Amino acid sequence: MKVSNILKFASGALIVIASINAWPQTSESAATSTAPATEGGAKATRQANRALSKKVLHALAKGGVTTSRINVIAKGGAVTLAGSVSDATHIDKATEIAKTVPGVTSVKNALTFKEVGQ
Incomplete structure (x- = not known):
């Protein structure tokens, strides 16, 4: 009787372990897990982001x-403008200028107006 209960428990545990390992992945996690994470690719991406930031500035x-x-923070063509300007008209002007830079796909403007000396 004890042996059959142990076998039932062990087979149940194996089924649980097998089903956890076979758990379906979302398409996002499957796509990221199959892409090789190479240091050279990440370095090239960082350099491209820095270059785009400098172009926008x-x-x-x-x-x-x-x-x-x-x-200016750039990530894959998406640019975020952060900080402050001393002229309120420069907030919208900065967005329009950043949109014209080649390689910029979107612009998020987080600029604030702050008078000089504040």
Whole structure:
């Protein structure tokens, strides 16, 4: 009697373990798990993001927006403008200028207006 209960418990445990290992993955996790995570690819992506950030900063400065308190964060073409400007009109102007930079796919503007000296 004890042996049959042990066998039932062991087979039940094996079924649970097998079903946990065969749990279905979402398409997102399956796609990311099959893509090789190479250091060279990640490094190239970071360099491309930095280069795009610099292009946007250069375009903002060339367009007349003071960039000393602006931080540009780029991730795969999506650009976020963060920081503050001393002229309220520069907030919308910065967004329009950033959209014109080649490689920018979207712009999120998180700029705030702050007078000089505050």
